[in-house]
Amino acid sequence: MSFMQHEPIPAPGRGRRVLMLVTDAYGGHGGIALANRDVIEAMCLDPTIEQVVALPRIAKLPLRDDLPDKLDFDTSAIGGARAYLRAVARTMRSGPFDMVFCGHINLLPLARAVATLLRTPLSLTIHGIEAWTPSRRAITRWVARSADLVTAVSALTLERFRSWAPYPDAQCAVLPNAVHLDRFSTGPKSAELERRYDVAGRRVVMTFGRLAGHKRYKGFDRMLESLGGMVERAPDLVYVIAGDGVDRPRLERKALALGIADHVRFTGMVAEHEKADHYRLADVYAMPSRGEGFGFVLLEAMACGIPAIGSTLDGTREAMREGELGLVVDPLDTVALVDAVVSSLNRPHVVPPGLEHFAYPKFVKRVHRITARLMARASVPG
Numbered sequence: 001m002s003f004m005q006h007e008p009i010p011a012p013g014r015g016r017r018v019l020m021l022v023t024d025a026y027g028g029h030g031g032i033a034l035a036n037r038d039v040i041e042a043m044c045l046d047p048t049i050e051q052v053v054a055l056p057r058i059a060k061l062p063l064r065d066d067l068p069d070k071l072d073f074d075t076s077a078i079g080g081a082r083a084y085l086r087a088v089a090r091t092m093r094s095g096p097f098d099m100v101f102c103g104h105i106n107l108l109p110l111a112r113a114v115a116t117l118l119r120t121p122l123s124l125t126i127h128g129i130e131a132w133t134p135s136r137r138a139i140t141r142w143v144a145r146s147a148d149l150v151t152a153v154s155a156l157t158l159e160r161f162r163s164w165a166p167y168p169d170a171q172c173a174v175l176p177n178a179v180h181l182d183r184f185s186t187g188p189k190s191a192e193l194e195r196r197y198d199v200a201g202r203r204v205v206m207t208f209g210r211l212a213g214h215k216r217y218k219g220f221d222r223m224l225e226s227l228g229g230m231v232e233r234a235p236d237l238v239y240v241i242a243g244d245g246v247d248r249p250r251l252e253r254k255a256l257a258l259g260i261a262d263h264v265r266f267t268g269m270v271a272e273h274e275k276a277d278h279y280r281l282a283d284v285y286a287m288p289s290r291g292e293g294f295g296f297v298l299l300e301a302m303a304c305g306i307p308a309i310g311s312t313l314d315g316t317r318e319a320m321r322e323g324e325l326g327l328v329v330d331p332l333d334t335v336a337l338v339d340a341v342v343s344s345l346n347r348p349h350v351v352p353p354g355l356e357h358f359a360y361p362k363f364v365k366r367v368h369r370i371t372a373r374l375m376a377r378a379s380v381p382g
Contacts, residue, residue, distance in 0.1 A: 015050020016375055018043055019091060019118075021111050022103035026073055027059030029269075030210055031177070031296055032127055035153070036103050037065075038178050038360065039125070042367035044068035049371075053094070055087050057107075088114060098375045099123060102147070105131050105140060112143045121148040121374045125175070128153065128293020128315060129217065132160040149374045151175045153294040154315035173370050176318065178363035179299035179355065183276065186305035186349060190277040197265045199281070202236045205341050206282035206306075208270070208297045211245030217291030219311070220251055222331045226288075227260045229338040234345060237263060242278050244269040279304040284344040287316055288331030295319040299358050302326065305349040309340050325352045 025036035036054075043052050045068075052070055055077040067073055077087035092114065102111035102124045115122035124147035131152075135141050144165040151173045152158035158172055194200040209218045220241055227239050241251065241264065248266060255261040270278050279285065285301035285308040295316035298308045308326040310316035317328045327344065329336045356362070 016048055016098040017051045017053065017096065018049060018099045018101055018371070019097045019114070019120075020052060020054040020101040020103060021088070021107045021114070022054055022056050022101075023107065024056050024058045025054060025103075026056070026065040026067060027061060027063045027075075028056070029060075032104065034296065035125070035127065035177055038363060039101070039103075039367060040071060041068055042364040043371060044070040045364055046368050046371065048375075053091055053097075055084065055091065057084060085110075092118060096120075099371065101125070105135065105144070106137075108147070109137075109139045109143050112146050115148075123147065123149045123151065123371075123374055126150065126152045126157055126161050126293075128157055129291040131157060132291075134164045147171070149173065149370070151370060153177055154318045156315045156318065157293045175363075175366055175370065176358060177294050177296035177299065178360040179296065179303050179358045180360050181303055181356070184279065184300045184303035185276070186351065187276075187280050189281050193274075193277055193281050197238075197240060197267065197281075199238050199240070199265065202238045203234060203283045203345055204238050204240050204281055205230070205284045205286050205345075206240045206242055206279070206301075207285070207287055208242040208278070208301075209287075210243050211241070211247040211251060213245075213247045213250075215245075215291075216247065217289055217314075219286070219288040219290075219331060220247075221254070222288040222334075222337065223286060224251065224254055224258060224260065224264070226334050226337045226341075227263060228258065229334065230341050231260065231263055233338070233342045237345075238265055239263060240265045240267060240278075240281065242267045242270050275300070276304055279306055282306045283349075284309065284341055284347075286337075286341055286344075287311065288329065288337050289314055289316055290331055292316050298326075299355065302352055302355050305351055307344040307347040307349070309337075309344060319358075321354060321357065324354055 022036045024033040043049050053072045055074045074087050077084045097118050097120050100115040100122045102108050149171055155174050231237050255264040279301045285306045289311050290313050292314045298319045302308050310320035310328045311331045312328050320326050320328050327340045329340045
């Protein structure tokens with residue numbers, strides 16, 4: 001592995017090279033960063049790929065992750081638009097590429113220009129609500145139909161994107177998020193976390209996520225609004241909101257106004273090494289969202305044996321395999337949501353059969369099939 005700060009490392013040998021433009025990956029936090037890391041590592045496991053060069057917009061330095069040997073992760077790209085453009089220009093001079101991977105629709109205008117100059121196929125990945133409706137940026141709308149391949153985390157996300165940026169079926173693929181079953185597994189509740197959040201002897205329903213003001217679709221509000229009905233039927237119940245963000249003060253005020261603050265806990269930012277233990281603290285994992293592209297947190301919770309509840313209104317129903325792995329409810333139906341949570345408190349803590357559909361080794365195979373299909377177009381020198 002290498003951390004490129006200046007000139008890129010020239011391509012070793014004659015293997016294929018992939019250039020990845022991403023918002024974040026290593027040193028990043030959240031679903032998109034995780035998705036990008038998973039794709040990077042899957043590509044590095046592809047024996048036909050010699051080198052992956054990834055340029056992140058943001059990352060927390062110093063990096064603490066172990067990077068794949070085939071990866072050049074150019075941290076000189078961090079530091080604003082000018083730094084990013086300089087890193088892109090240097091990388092383009094380092095030799096030919098066989099594919100440009102665009103990890104977010106906001107980077108598509110730049111990725112399109114790079115792929116055109118390099119005369120190489122362009123793959124666009126869309127994650128969710130950011131691609132459901134036309135971009136507010138005219139240039140992004142203009143190039144939205146210009147990718148050679150679009151991959152989406154869910155069929156719902158792909159369908160909504162194609163409603164305003166039409167693509168033929170041959171140029172589309174669904175690549176659902178993966179779950180690392182070696183990192184998330186069943187186990188007892190952590191006594192230390194029970195003490196930390198004062199939930200010992202109480203049942204817990206949990207939602208994980210960033211508390212961002214622009215992400216109020218994740219279901220925190222619906223859970224707070226429905227919690228009174230849940231507590232009436234399960235007086236020992238506590239709702240744990242795992243995550244942090246600028247919207248936390250508003251949610252805290254809302255819990256107070258609803259008279260349920262004694263039944264709500266805010267964890268703040270959860271360290272990656274404590275994530276599995278936080279899931280295991282729950283008796284039920286609930287995500288009554290309205291704008292989630294997929295919902296990989298549902299997979300992680302279920303891998304820890306926690307009964308999970310998804311939504312009928314967004315991509316989480318695909319994470320739940322349309323109810324095969326757990327319940328899906330209309331998040332706007334308070335009675336249905338309360339019933340789902342209370343009934344799930346009595347469900348056994350087991351990994352649901354069928355979760356292996358999303359296991360990382362299967363994700364790797366899907367990535368290899370998709371990239372092979374696209375890079376075949378670059379096999380003839382331009």
